[in-house]
Amino acid sequence: xxxxxxxxxxxxxxxxxxxxxxxxxxxxxxxxxxxLVYGGKGIFKSGxxxxxxxxxxxxxIKFSEVNDVKPNPRVDKVREGIARVKAGGxxxxxxxxxxxxxxxxxxxxxxxxxxxxxxxxxxxxxKIEKALPIYGVLTASASASEVxxxxxxxxxxxxxxxxxxxxxxxxxxxxxxxxxQITLPQKQTVYGGVDIIAHIxxxxxxxxEGSDLIDEQGYALIRTMMRVIPELIENPKNxxxxxxxxxxxxxxxCGFLSVGRRVRGDFSSHxxxxxxxxxxxIAHGASLSIVMPAWARYLYEENPVPFARLGExxxxxxxxxxxxxxxxxxxxLEDFFKDIKSPTTxxxxxxxxxxxxxxxxxxxxxxxxxxxxxxxxxxxxxxxRLAY
Amino acid sequence: xxxxxxxxxxxxxxxxxxxxxxxxxxxxxxxxxxxLVYGGKGIFKSGxxxxxxxxxxxxxIKFSEVNDVKPNPRVDKVREGIARVKAGGxxxxxxxxxxxxxxxxxxxxxxxxxxxxxxxxxxxxxKIEKALPIYGVLTASASASEVxxxxxxxxxxxxxxxxxxxxxxxxxxxxxxxxxQITLPQKQTVYGGVDIIAHIxxxxxxxxEGSDLIDEQGYALIRTMMRVIPELIENPKNxxxxxxxxxxxxxxxCGFLSVGRRVRGDFSSHxxxxxxxxxxxIAHGASLSIVMPAWARYLYEENPVPFARLGExxxxxxxxxxxxxxxxxxxxLEDFFKDIKSPTTxxxxxxxxxxxxxxxxxxxxxxxxxxxxxxxxxxxxxxxRLAY
Numbered sequence: 001x002x003x004x005x006x007x008x009x010x011x012x013x014x015x016x017x018x019x020x021x022x023x024x025x026x027x028x029x030x031x032x033x034x035x036l037v038y039g040g041k042g043i044f045k046s047g048x049x050x051x052x053x054x055x056x057x058x059x060x061i062k063f064s065e066v067n068d069v070k071p072n073p074r075v076d077k078v079r080e081g082i083a084r085v086k087a088g089g090x091x092x093x094x095x096x097x098x099x100x101x102x103x104x105x106x107x108x109x110x111x112x113x114x115x116x117x118x119x120x121x122x123x124x125x126x127k128i129e130k131a132l133p134i135y136g137v138l139t140a141s142a143s144a145s146e147v148x149x150x151x152x153x154x155x156x157x158x159x160x161x162x163x164x165x166x167x168x169x170x171x172x173x174x175x176x177x178x179x180x181q182i183t184l185p186q187k188q189t190v191y192g193g194v195d196i197i198a199h200i201x202x203x204x205x206x207x208x209e210g211s212d213l214i215d216e217q218g219y220a221l222i223r224t225m226m227r228v229i230p231e232l233i234e235n236p237k238n239x240x241x242x243x244x245x246x247x248x249x250x251x252x253x254c255g256f257l258s259v260g261r262r263v264r265g266d267f268s269s270h271x272x273x274x275x276x277x278x279x280x281x282i283a284h285g286a287s288l289s290i291v292m293p294a295w296a297r298y299l300y301e302e303n304p305v306p307f308a309r310l311g312e313x314x315x316x317x318x319x320x321x322x323x324x325x326x327x328x329x330x331x332x333l334e335d336f337f338k339d340i341k342s343p344t345t346x347x348x349x350x351x352x353x354x355x356x357x358x359x360x361x362x363x364x365x366x367x368x369x370x371x372x373x374x375x376x377x378x379x380x381x382x383x384x385r386l387a388y
Numbered sequence: 389x390x391x392x393x394x395x396x397x398x399x400x401x402x403x404x405x406x407x408x409x410x411x412x413x414x415x416x417x418x419x420x421x422x423x424l425v426y427g428g429k430g431i432f433k434s435g436x437x438x439x440x441x442x443x444x445x446x447x448x449i450k451f452s453e454v455n456d457v458k459p460n461p462r463v464d465k466v467r468e469g470i471a472r473v474k475a476g477g478x479x480x481x482x483x484x485x486x487x488x489x490x491x492x493x494x495x496x497x498x499x500x501x502x503x504x505x506x507x508x509x510x511x512x513x514x515k516i517e518k519a520l521p522i523y524g525v526l527t528a529s530a531s532a533s534e535v536x537x538x539x540x541x542x543x544x545x546x547x548x549x550x551x552x553x554x555x556x557x558x559x560x561x562x563x564x565x566x567x568x569q570i571t572l573p574q575k576q577t578v579y580g581g582v583d584i585i586a587h588i589x590x591x592x593x594x595x596x597e598g599s600d601l602i603d604e605q606g607y608a609l610i611r612t613m614m615r616v617i618p619e620l621i622e623n624p625k626n627x628x629x630x631x632x633x634x635x636x637x638x639x640x641x642c643g644f645l646s647v648g649r650r651v652r653g654d655f656s657s658h659x660x661x662x663x664x665x666x667x668x669x670i671a672h673g674a675s676l677s678i679v680m681p682a683w684a685r686y687l688y689e690e691n692p693v694p695f696a697r698l699g700e701x702x703x704x705x706x707x708x709x710x711x712x713x714x715x716x717x718x719x720x721l722e723d724f725f726k727d728i729k730s731p732t733t734x735x736x737x738x739x740x741x742x743x744x745x746x747x748x749x750x751x752x753x754x755x756x757x758x759x760x761x762x763x764x765x766x767x768x769x770x771x772x773r774l775a776y
Contacts, residue, residue, distance in 0.1 A: 001403075001628055002403065004400075004403060005400070005409075006400040006402065007398070007399035009395065009396075012392075012393070012394040014394065014647070014648075015389075015391025015392060021393075212612065212615075213608065213609070213632050216612065217605055220601065220608055223604065227600075240389055243389040243648070244600060244601050247389070247599060247647070247648065248601055259635070260402075260631070260635065
């Protein structure tokens with residue numbers, strides 16, 4: 001096991017009808033005005049908007065709004081939020097939504113305390129050294145943005161979707177009320193679930209020996225996700241399944257699956273998936289169920305062990321060599337994605353074969369990446385070909 | 389799953405040769421003088437004392453010492469520490485040791501900010517509202533005191549060993565260097581391991597439906613402990629096994645196994661075990677391997693389900709009714725305790741049959757307790773008889 005530093009001080013208020021409990025935290029911290037950040041109509045349907053604004057009004061806290069944050073959120077909306085904060089009267093950011101909204105809120109929180117342009121952080125031109133506090137209300141689990149310091153933002157000008165990770169943008173308090181997720185479209189439950197599974201796989205398949213204990217925690221998280229996603233397809237109102245999903249989603253990417261590893265995880269699939277989202281607006285989860293199996297098939301023969309262990313722990317595959325188990329595990333994973341109707345090929349989402357080179361170039365950007373196996377430009381190209 | 393609030397902001401510095409990394413935290417927080425709290429000679433043998441004092445000297449931080457903290461630590465030593473703090477020059481407490489030392493440090497940290505006697509907190513006469521910050525160096529995993537707000541202290545005057553739990557006494561930073569534990573006596577590794585297993589069992593066997601996901605995390609923790617304890621008996625210098633043990637120990641009782649449960653766990657065994665430690669100085673872990681199987685045998689027939697689930701997940705027991713699986717699981721657990729040479733009867737530790745009533749009365753103290761099954765005075769007596 002490798003040495004590590006761990007701290008995650010985000011407070012979680014978890015459960016039914018808990019938005020109201022956020023008031024005491026805001027008041028205790030002396031918050032007078034917040035910027036409410038949200039996306040589309042979902043939060044009106046689920047009741048999250050009403051509950052949040054009523055809570056604020058009752059607590060005597062002023063709020064202004066930035067809305068219409070899109071999936072694969074964009075930097076122009078972040079800049080709009082920063083401008084609102086700089087106009088005054090706001091001392092905290094309050095995202096109400098899923099990962100896109102939380103990610104935007106983080107970028108706004110950091111950008112509001114910086115004199116330059118917020119994209120500097122994403123290009124590595126500047127480092128976050130301060131941010132407004134974030135108090136969030138989660139309405140869709142997937143990114144675990146509610147419990148971590150990551151934010152993924154797209155910049156259409158340069159066609160790049162990329163991320164920051166800073167201790168300054170961990171939400172101070174996150175409300176996770178799983179009942180808000182009952183009204184989500186089925187596709188979002190499926191794609192969010194794929195994203196959560198990817199966050200776990202990107203640790204247990206990163207090629208680092210890390211900690212057996214942490215791997216076991218990861219396998220248990222995957223088993224839970226593979227149980228509750230079909231349950232939620234069957235009955236979206238199953239509160240307990242929603243709650244397990246929301247809890248697993250937060251645990252998958254709060255950082256604890258990275259402890260003891262030499263690397264924090266192998267996020268190659270996320271990086272390649274981002275290109276599909278950036279160039280074609282493919283839903284994030286869908287991009288992952290397309291890319292991950294292709295990535296796995298491309299390199300499992302050289303690296304069978306982590307796939308074989310996954311096969312044993314998650315799919316009860318005990319027969320054969322490690323290489324055979326590995327292939328069986330990859331097929332079982334792909335079958336699961338098919339069963340829950342998440343796409344597993346580029347073809348299915350209407351991407352043309354002649355676009356593959358462009359996509360691969362967008363993912364590589366002249367850099368190599370990956371830890372289980374370092375991916376050069378030609379590897380990335382080959383993976384996208386396999387995904388076709 | 390029940391609603392819950394979660395926050396654990398303790399920072400963990402984990403791994404080999406990491407004591408030196410504590411300096412930057414102390415300096416950043418402006419600490420000028422600390423009270424070093426420790427027990428016996430163990431920290432000289434392991435190198436923890438030298439590394440800590442060198443780190444402090446290099447960082448220009450003054451320190452005075454309170455030492456000779458005993459296992460099952462006592463309130464008189466805590467009062468000694470408080471008097472030292474009140475004499476001036478100390479703005480943080482720095483325990484170097486295991487659970488007893490951390491627990492004493494917490495009581496000193498809270499008692500130093502209180503005008504009355506520290507035992508008031510343990511009797512429920514006063515509530516902790518403030519404490520000095522705690523920066524700890526762990527040298528023996530078991531209690532998870534390094535990552536939680538619990539402190540268990542004994543008061544010989546009234547023959548009571550009892551606990552506090554406060555958000556104000558979570559260590560600010562804990563250094564967990566598993567290599568310090570290589571020099572521990574084998575008995576301590578065994579008893580610490582039993583304590584860690586008990587912390588997990590007290591959640592998964594608390595009779596609350598809680599969260600399947602959390603139960604699975606708990607089972608994985610127990611499987612890890614049952615793997616590494618024998619590995620460490622075989623080879624105490626196995627660093628990776630020490631690291632998994634230390635990580636599992638922290639995770640078992642940092643609070644996360646309690647999320648989603650109606651209760652925080654059923655700590656009946658701890659409470660009954662405390663009486664054995666208080667009255668006879670029985671090592672804490674030994675008291676648990678004596679009490680837990682008896683507690684389980686006493687009530688599994690009425691409550692077979694959690695024991696049967698444990699049997700499946702930890703001991704691969706799949707045959708029979710839930711009641712049969714439950715009994716097999718209890719026997720397997722008891723066999724494990726015997727294998728690692730932790731006592732499972734009162735007789736083995738030299739306690740006489742005629743003392744049982746006195747022990748039971750000390751544990752009950754006119755109160756009922758327990759969540760899987762509420763224990764009246766006569767139940768407690770019967771459990772201690774079974775443990776004989």
